[in-house]
Amino acid sequence: MKVQANGLAIEVEDTGPVGDRPPVLLVMGLGMQLTAWPQPLVDALVRAGHRVVRFDNRDIGLSARFDHLGAPNLRWESMKLRFGMSVRAPYTLADLAADAFGVLDALGIAQAHVVGASMGGMIAQRMALAAPQRVLTLTSIMSSSGARSLPGPQPRVLQVLLSRPKDRSEPTVLAHYVRVFQAIGSPGYPTSAEDLRQRILESVRRGGYRPAGSARQLAAVVADSTRAEELRRIRTPTLVLHGADDPLVPVACGEDTARRIPGARFVAIPGMGHDLPPAVVERLLDPCCRIWR
Structure with a gap:
């Protein structure tokens, strides 16, 4: 369903009971739709009595587009970043x-x-900084503080990420995303190519192929240069979960996030990369439920 949020039309999935347990808001990552949250995770939270809210971030999926703002020149902006x-x-x-x-x-x-x-x-970190009274707990998964000194993606992953499909046909886009998700996926919990193709196909048919929206979101990430120093102001109970084998956002990024937030608990998951396969979801649920008690 569509809601008006911050003056924008945002696509939302609202699942589960309105009861005594606080709601859980799930915020997805770069270029990913709300459907990227695994259904087993949503189902487990609902069974535990939580109302679960997912949404498409602006510029992706079925939410408001910002094509009128144009596509940023990420190579130029990255060069500017390197020179301060x-x-x-x-x-x-x-x-x-x-x-x-x-x-x-x-x-x-x-x-x-x-x-x-x-x-x-x-x-989610920005939410805890902006309005801590509204964020009961903060859980940051396979994310980063944004500190400039942190390591980046493995070279093989970066090469795949910088590649582009030769055309916008469905088979070509599908093959491109299969390569991307195989490159960043969990080495300890691999997903079959067929399962990947099916999930990606559903995503592309739902929200389309929107590389310019992803580029604008990435520009917002790169431009957020002060967050690392601000994280020390967070007093919200915080859990930082990270894959020990993440080839896109190395585990050092999660460790740094937890170090900067007072009292944060850090949990590394061996074999986890930069995705949420079923076995990883099972490993995430216990620490999440603990912080929510």
């Missing part, structure tokens, strides 16, 4: 956090446990 210059982005992570609060407002939710994956973890 400010990076320009069509919008900011703070804007994306405001969208998330707008979703809660539209649903009449005053407070929630906020769980973010990858870029979603960064948005």
Whole structure:
């Protein structure tokens, strides 16, 4: 369903009971739709008595598009970043956090446990900084503080990420994304190529192929240069979960995030990369449920 959030049309899935347990807001990462949250995770949270809210971030899936802002030149902006210059982005992570609060407002939710994956973890961090009274707990999964000294993707992964499909036909786009997700996936919990193809096909047919939206989101991530130093202000109970074998956002990024947030608990999951296969979901649930008690 569509809601008006922060003045935008945002696509939302609202699942589970409105009961005594606080809602859980799931915030997905760069270029990923709400359907990227595994259904077994949503089902487990609902069985535990939580209302679960997922949504498409702006510029992806079925939510509001920002094509009128154009596509940023990421190579140029990255070069500026290396030389210590400010990076320009069509919008900011703070804007994306405001969208998330707008979703809660539209649903009449005053407070929630906020769980973010990858870029979603960064948005969740921004939410805890902007309105801590609304974030009961913060869970940052396979994400980063954004500190410039942290390591980046493995070279083989970066090469795949920088490649582009030769055309926008469904088979070509599908093959491209299969290569991407195989490159960043969990080495200890591999997903078959057929399962990947099916999930990606469903995603592409639902929300289309929107590389410019992903580029604008990435520009917002790169431009968020002050968050690492601000994290020390967070007093929200925080859990940082990270794959010990993440080839895209190395585990050092999760360790750094936990170090910067006072009292944060850090959990590394051996064999986990930069995805959420079923066996990893099972490993995530216990520490999440513990922090919510």
